[in-house]
Every structure is written in C-alpha cells, then in structure tokens.
Amino acid sequence: MSTIEMHEAAPDASAHHALPDPGEAVPRIALPTVGIFLAALTAFVLSTTGYISGWAPVWVTIPVNAAVTFVMFTVVHDASHYSISSTRWVNGLFGRLAWLFVGPVVAFPSFGYIHIQHHRHANDDDQDPDTFASHGKWWQLPLRWSLVEYFYLKYYLPRARAADPSKRLPRRCCCSP
Known part of the structure; x- marks a missing residue:
C-alpha cells in the first residue's frame, strides 16, 4: 500500500507512522x-x-x-x-x-497537525492527542471536553519547541496563506 506523506507546518512526531493512501485522488x-x-x-x-x-x-x-x-x-x-x-x-x-x-483559540494549522497525529497514533495512550477526551472518570469527561484547547496546547507546545525554529508556532494571523 502506498502512503501519503503529510507536509505539515508543524513539528514531526517522534515516532512517524505513514498514513495509508485512501485510493482516491x-x-x-x-x-x-x-x-x-x-x-x-x-x-x-x-x-x-x-x-x-x-x-x-x-x-x-x-x-x-x-x-x-x-x-x-x-x-x-x-x-x-x-x-x-x-x-x-x-x-x-x-x-x-x-x-x-x-x-478560534488554537490556530487551524496547529489543529491540522494535532488531528493528523490523532490518526497516526489512534488509541495509543502515550501519543494520541485525543486520549484526554475518553480517559478519565465519567464525571470528569464534560470538564475535559470543555478544556480541549488546553489539552491540545499541552500536546502541541512541547513538540513545537523541539522542532525546526521555522516550524514553531505560526507567526502570522490565522488567515495568512
């Protein structure tokens, strides 16, 4: 199966998993x-x-x-x-x-990176950025869901610091191409 390499404007994951080709252009x-x-x-x-x-x-x-x-x-x-x-x-x-x-709290390019990492590491408790949404006591889940930006930034920022300086946090406004 061939793969699609994503060229995000964000840091690479430490353990890179290629995404499968969906078979459609x-x-x-x-x-x-x-x-x-x-x-x-x-x-x-x-x-x-x-x-x-x-x-x-x-x-x-x-x-x-x-x-x-x-x-x-x-x-x-x-x-x-x-x-x-x-x-x-x-x-x-x-x-x-x-x-x-x-x-609008987290920029779209940051969300795009986080979302692709979710697909690369789905259900991997250590690498999937969305585990916060389902890992916790039942009564904590609504609070966790309301803090999605916090959990995404907690996932993203340590990876952004380790990346190439040109690939850190977006420097332009969210509407820049």
Whole structure:
C-alpha cells in the first residue's frame, strides 16, 4: 500500500507512522464540502442578522448557530486532510474560514497537525492527542471536553519547541496563506 506523506507546518512526531493512501485522488474542488460550507455560512448570517434585526428569536438563533458550529467542523476536518482541493492553499483557506466558527483559540494549522497525529497514533495512550477526551472518570469527561484547547496546547507546545525554529508556532494571523 502506498502512503501519503503529510507536509505539515508543524513539528514531526517522534515516532512517524505513514498514513495509508485512501485510493482516491483529491478533486480539484470538492463541491459537497464547499456546499456544506456555504450552506452553514448562509444559515449563520441569516440567523444572526435575523436576531439582530428582531425577526428571529433567540430560541431559533442559538440552535441554528450551534448546528453551524457542528457542521463547520466537517469542513475543518476535510481541510486538515487536504481533501477539499488538490490545490493546497484552497484547503488552508476553507479550513481557516470554517475554523473561525469552531474553535478560534488554537490556530487551524496547529489543529491540522494535532488531528493528523490523532490518526497516526489512534488509541495509543502515550501519543494520541485525543486520549484526554475518553480517559478519565465519567464525571470528569464534560470538564475535559470543555478544556480541549488546553489539552491540545499541552500536546502541541512541547513538540513545537523541539522542532525546526521555522516550524514553531505560526507567526502570522490565522488567515495568512
């Protein structure tokens, strides 16, 4: 099986595991994902302006915008796998724009690195950055889930310091190509 080598703008993992080739070429542009992005963006704009203008009640706006956050993660996920477009910067653009709705605390390139490490080390308690979400007493889990940025930074920062200085934390704003 061939492999896809990811060229992240983040540090390499200490134990590198190649990602399997899914066997399908990345399209020039994945219209379903672009459609999801545009539909979610439209829903957000309509519900938010509707609330501000007074024609959409809060009990409509909050669930719609919560659904937008959930749906935008699909776009972020696809962008972190570079599967929205065969043109690399298009993935970065959609990922960064969708990320603003999902979790603007950790930058999209950092999330992309962390997510790929999750796939490389799935269910490895020492290397999988997502183990915090399921390892703990049942009553601690909601608190852990609410602290996702803390756990991601705890995973990312030690690896960023050991990397090439040019690959440390992003130096430009989250919207830079």
